[in-house]
Amino acid sequence: MKITGDLHTHTTYSHGKGSMEDNVRQALELGLKKIAITDHGSGHLFYGVKKENWKRMRKEADDLQKKYPSIKIELGVEANIISTDGTIDVDKELFQLLDVVNVGYHYGVGVKKISDIFGFYILNLLAKGFPALRGKARRVNTKALLLAMDRYKIRMITHPGAKVPVDMAQIAQKAAKKKVLLEINAHHGHLTAKDVKIAMEYPVKFAINSDAHESRHVGMVEEGIKIAQEAGLDPKRIMNVEGDGTK
Numbered sequence: 001m002k003i004t005g006d007l008h009t010h011t012t013y014s015h016g017k018g019s020m021e022d023n024v025r026q027a028l029e030l031g032l033k034k035i036a037i038t039d040h041g042s043g044h045l046f047y048g049v050k051k052e053n054w055k056r057m058r059k060e061a062d063d064l065q066k067k068y069p070s071i072k073i074e075l076g077v078e079a080n081i082i083s084t085d086g087t088i089d090v091d092k093e094l095f096q097l098l099d100v101v102n103v104g105y106h107y108g109v110g111v112k113k114i115s116d117i118f119g120f121y122i123l124n125l126l127a128k129g130f131p132a133l134r135g136k137a138r139r140v141n142t143k144a145l146l147l148a149m150d151r152y153k154i155r156m157i158t159h160p161g162a163k164v165p166v167d168m169a170q171i172a173q174k175a176a177k178k179k180v181l182l183e184i185n186a187h188h189g190h191l192t193a194k195d196v197k198i199a200m201e202y203p204v205k206f207a208i209n210s211d212a213h214e215s216r217h218v219g220m221v222e223e224g225i226k227i228a229q230e231a232g233l234d235p236k237r238i239m240n241v242e243g244d245g246t247k
């Protein structure tokens, strides 16, 4: 099994260490056919893309595409859920500017309304120490993601099950219906093999990505491939690999 494109990489526009061009060149070096630049949504308080930079990034991506026509370069975002109602930190205008929108849970994100501070953050933090709250946290997190998939055109859920607990069967079922990819993230180790096995029961597709925060990590997905193999996932269901999965 060999990766053909890396759909999740970061640059200095959020908290990555390389430039967009560094990531593109590394992808070319590896013979990839596609690379997506997916920095953190502006709702992240510490390393979201500064709002004024999105247009500049669009131009930079377009210029790079002209310079490197042999690889498909996509400009995307790793958006944040900012409310229990499934709102994400990408508005209509930004949707127009971007090629793809991915969504994932992260801490350190500004919220839409005051009630989300408890409904999300405090609940998830308390759930780590108090098992009795875990069920409630899982329900709230899952519902918000399901609503987000209903409300927006999303390409992929990044590292499902990392950061906060979710109900994987419900997420996979909705993702299959909405044609949203579930990510096997080589950096975070989520989906886990156990989660892949649950998700596989539904007709959902997957992608294996590096989540590179340094250009030299672009395309490094060995840990993700191991997870897919451990789960016995058919490579035909992984949209960015080639090969039959035997090695």
Ligand SMILES: [Zn+2]
Binding pocket: 078, 104, 105, 106, 158, 159
């Ligand atoms: Zn992430």
Ligand SMILES: [Zn+2]
Binding pocket: 008, 010, 078, 158, 211
């Ligand atoms: Zn990421």
